Amino acid sequence: MILTVANQKGGVGKTTTAVNLAASLAVAERKVLLVDFDPQGNASSAFGLNRQFGEPQIYHALMGELSIKDTIVESMLPNLDILPAGQDLIGAEMELVHAPSRHDRLRSLLGVLRDDYQFIIIDSPPSLGLLTLNALVAADEILVPLQAEFYAMEGLSHLLNTLDQVRSTFHAPCKLSGILLTLVDRRTRLAEQVCADIRSYFGDSVFTTEIPRNVRLAEAPSHAKPVLLYAIKSRGAQAYLELASEFIERSASD
């Protein structure tokens, strides 16, 4: 199953979610591939993989310069592989603009990997440009991390409209896996209010699990590890393990 983590709003926890959900699914004995599809390369550096210009990464597979299997690397967790990205990927957006089926390149690329992995998780950039479009079209389902604050809430309807458009224009499933409340600071009334509003409006589309603000989640990437290897007892690690179970349950009942 291919899951894209998407939200055009910046800093809402897309990468932190892609990284830690992937790791949590891997320790739950699922075979997982984490695909970094953001030129910022944050999901890659969360595992200590820094792709400089020219080093094997998703860009080369996208442009047909390397086979996709030559760009995938194992992580320090059994069951978890990574397809890294680096700044080369910025070039992809420019080069693809004139390509035929420019929205479909990632989908065709990942097609051959579907049987190798139970879950393929794609991290996308904070925009609704061509890269994100590829990530949306390639997915069976979309997970939307939502920071429990005002601007993120404002951008949500736009994102959901975009999912509708992608479904109708490109015949991509683009099914909403769920909205995940992130960076929840329960001590603030603002977070309480946003969570309550989102839940009342979107009901079961919202994951029961919420990800609290927890500094261990921000520290982990500087140690080149997912949080469950850095601080397993932390609230952040526990929340993502909980999310993985809820996610597995939801996909099973689909």
Add this chain to the structure above:
Amino acid sequence: MILTVANQKGGVGKTTTAVNLAASLAVAERKVLLVDFDPQGNASSAFGLNRQFGEPQIYHALMGELSIKDTIVESMLPNLDILPAGQDLIGAEMELVHAPSRHDRLRSLLGVLRDDYQFIIIDSPPSLGLLTLNALVAADEILVPLQAEFYAMEGLSHLLNTLDQVRSTFHAPCKLSGILLTLVDRRTRLAEQVCADIRSYFGDSVFTTEIPRNVRLAEAPSHAKPVLLYAIKSRGAQAYLELASEFIERSASD
């Protein structure tokens, strides 16, 4: 003087800084124009300006459909005008790709306004695409908000390289006004470490003022006000007032 607030990393406080620095300069009796150059339209909604498709906004001025003066509106603060943005602006990136001098459209547009305002502050999107390029080329100086966490620090060198490239390729001043440490949670060692590292590496390029994490800053836009009208005594409001004085002092001594 034209100042662009830029950082391709998402959620580091670009909009919050553009909005509250602009407001603080206005109450310090400077005539200011805040230019929203992000299709998310967050800087606009911080003042209650929600531009739907077709409503007068920067896109129309950029495409020559309206004169720029017909898109500017007064804010609730004397001395502060706003040039709003909405989702129409997404179209600009596609349409400009094939235009001659596509990197220069914003600069030529704002040229006529230089004498009307002491400061023109431009909010830009979390990317290094064509919109951000226009915002960088249009500026005399660049202010870089930097969230005191790992991923933001990683992206900084890439941004600074981009500023060098813009300077040499497009002959734009692109002078670094300064790096502003934002969302600083002094209780965490992570924030302490990042602030210390950034200061030791960049010295005087870093503003003395730091913006603490303060929920009033996140609440203010939901009341359609800059924080100094919403919660003047808050640490967030005081920090941006302090930043405005430091900024005025620095520009004076240039």
